[in-house]
Amino acid sequence: MNRFTLIFALLVLSPCLVASQTAPTRKPAQSTAAGAQKATQPKFKAIFEPVNYKEDLTFFDVFFVSKEEGWVSGAAGTVLHTKDGGNSWTAELGGDPKAQGVRALKHLFFTNARHGWAQAGPAMFRTTGGENWQQVTGDNDGDAVFVSDVNGFRTYGDRMYGTTNGGTSWKLISHCHAKMEVGGLTQEKSCEVWVLNFPSANVGYGLGDMRITEKTVDGGATWNVLVGPEEPDDQRVNAVFFLDENTGYAVRSGLYRTTDGGQTWQGVVAQLPRGRPQIKFADHEVGWSCLENTLTYTVDGGKHWSAREVRFPTPVIAFSLPARDRGYVVGDHGMIYRYRIVPSDYTAKGMLDAPMMPQASATHTPPQ
Numbered sequence: 265m266n267r268f269t270l271i272f273a274l275l276v277l278s279p280c281l282v283a284s285q286t287a288p289t290r291k292p293a294q295s296t297a298a299g300a301q302k303a304t305q306p307k308f309k310a311i312f313e314p315v316n317y318k319e320d321l322t323f324f325d326v327f328f329v330s331k332e333e334g335w336v337s338g339a340a341g342t343v344l345h346t347k348d349g350g351n352s353w354t355a356e357l358g359g360d361p362k363a364q365g366v367r368a369l370k371h372l373f374f375t376n377a378r379h380g381w382a383q384a385g386p387a388m389f390r391t392t393g394g395e396n397w398q399q400v401t402g403d404n405d406g407d408a409v410f411v412s413d414v415n416g417f418r419t420y421g422d423r424m425y426g427t428t429n430g431g432t433s434w435k436l437i438s439h440c441h442a443k444m445e446v447g448g449l450t451q452e453k454s455c456e457v458w459v460l461n462f463p464s465a466n467v468g469y470g471l472g473d474m475r476i477t478e479k480t481v482d483g484g485a486t487w488n489v490l491v492g493p494e495e496p497d498d499q500r501v502n503a504v505f506f507l508d509e510n511t512g513y514a515v516r517s518g519l520y521r522t523t524d525g526g527q528t529w530q531g532v533v534a535q536l537p538r539g540r541p542q543i544k545f546a547d548h549e550v551g552w553s554c555l556e557n558t559l560t561y562t563v564d565g566g567k568h569w570s571a572r573e574v575r576f577p578t579p580v581i582a583f584s585l586p587a588r589d590r591g592y593v594v595g596d597h598g599m600i601y602r603y604r605i606v607p608s609d610y611t612a613k614g615m616l617d618a619p620m621m622p623q624a625s626a627t628h629t630p631p632q
Contacts (some may be wrong), residue, residue: 306608310620312574312593312601313612315350320361323594324370328586329377336594337382341366343389343397350592350602357382357389357397371407379413381431388431400431409460411468417484419470422454426484440470440478442489455489463506469526471514474499477526490526502540507548513566515543515553521566534569536560542582550588550621554580563622572619576601588621 317323321339328334335356336344342358358366367384374380382389382397388404389397392413406425410416414430422441425434440455457470457478470478470487477490492499498517506512510525519536520529537555545551553560556579560571578596585591591603603618 308605308620309608309610310603310605310618311610311612312576312603312616312618314614315346315353315592315600315602317344317353317598317600319359319598321359321598322368322596323581323598323600324368325372325582326584326592326594326600327372327374327380328584328590328592329374331587331590333377334584334586334592335372335374335380335382336592336600337369337372338594339368341369341384343369343372343382345395349590349604350600353600356391356395373408373410375410375413379410379430381408381410381416383407390430392430402433404431404434406458407460409462409468411462411465411483415484417460417468419457419460419472422456424457424470424478424487437484438487440473440476440487440489442476442491444475444491444494446494459501459504461504461506461512463509463512467506467509467525469504469506469512471501471504479526492529503542503553505543505545505551507545507565513543513551515541519543519553519569532566532569534560534562535571544583544585546585546588546591547624549624550585552583552585552591554583554591554593556580559619561619561621570619574616574618576616577614588624 321342323336323338326336332349333347340358340361340363343356344353345356346353367387369382369384371383378392378394380391383404386403386405388400390400391397406418406420408416408418408431414428416427416431418425422439424437426437427434440457442455443450443452455473455476458472460470462468466481466483468480468484475492478487479490480487501514501516503515504512511523514520519532519534521532522529536553537558537560539555541553541555543551543553549563549565551562551566557573557576558571559574560569562569578599580593581595583591583593589605593601
């Protein structure tokens with residue numbers, strides 16, 4: 265074979281040799297793409313799942329001191345207790361839907377796993393061990409809030425009361441009285457407060473009547489009345505929660521926010537549940553407002569809010585949010601549903617889809 269023939273043969277065969285060597289490398293590229301797609305599938309999901317009580321009772325309040333331990337209160341003088349996240353419930357008070365002449369316990373408050381209070385109008389029950397309850401004598405009208413195992417406050421009408429012995433006795437602290445301009449004229453008038461919140465042991469807030477914010481900076485020894493501007497909407501407050509001593513949210517005809525310790529309030533864009541929803545934060549980023557079948561939530565400290573309809577078997581009456589990845593809602597017919605994060609392939613009878621709460625940021629600090 266002469267030189268010319270050899271060169272021609274190489275020019276003809278080279279593309280075929282290159283193609284034969286590079287063609288097999290395409291298959292691994294396809295496998296890599298399929299693996300990447302599989303890797304992007306979520307490993308976890310958020311759900312509500314039933315951990316119901318097996319009696320036909322209406323529950324009015326729920327309070328969890330941790331992800332696993334909490335209490336539920338309701339009809340027939342009932343207080344239920346769980347230490348395993350609702351997998352099992354123990355009736356510490358009541359629990360019998362056929363009980364006659366026993367008032368419903370509609371308000372729960374705990375300072376820790378040992379000290380708690382349950383109320384039914386003027387009747388109050390107290391536990392100092394987390395399991396056994398004793399009735400506290402006397403007139404206890406007004407939902408009580410405690411800042412320690414023995415120190416607490418409650419309001420009734422225009423009066424503020426304090427206790428230093430866990431609710432055994434109460435002392436009148438102050439009357440709510442304010443001077444304000446109404447329709448261009450100055451008025452001296454009494455004012456009522458019915459919701460209390462303490463972001464710290466020293467600083468506390470009381471709201472209720474339109475335009476009124478009561479505030480203490482000395483642990484409740486004295487209270488000052490702040491009067492807001494006159495506005496066209498219904499300014500009566502149904503719920504309040506402070507993330508720290510200066511930043512808080514109040515629910516009235518809409519959602520309002522203060523960043524200066526109640527001196528001023530600004531409206532926040534949020535679709536709240538209808539009725540009189542509560543508002544609670546697990547930490548400085550994640551907060552909920554849940555009532556009936558609507559869950560409204562924030563994951564950025566209240567700057568933005570989203571709403572989700574959740575088809576619970578009966579409307580939600582109350583909720584507790586002990587952590588951003590754990591919550592509990594209660595309602596009629598013994599309904600108790602637990603919110604948690606589970607593996608994406610997890611299934612349970614009665615399970616409902618829920619929005620995923622994000623992991624805590626590096627700057628996350630829980631509220632008091």
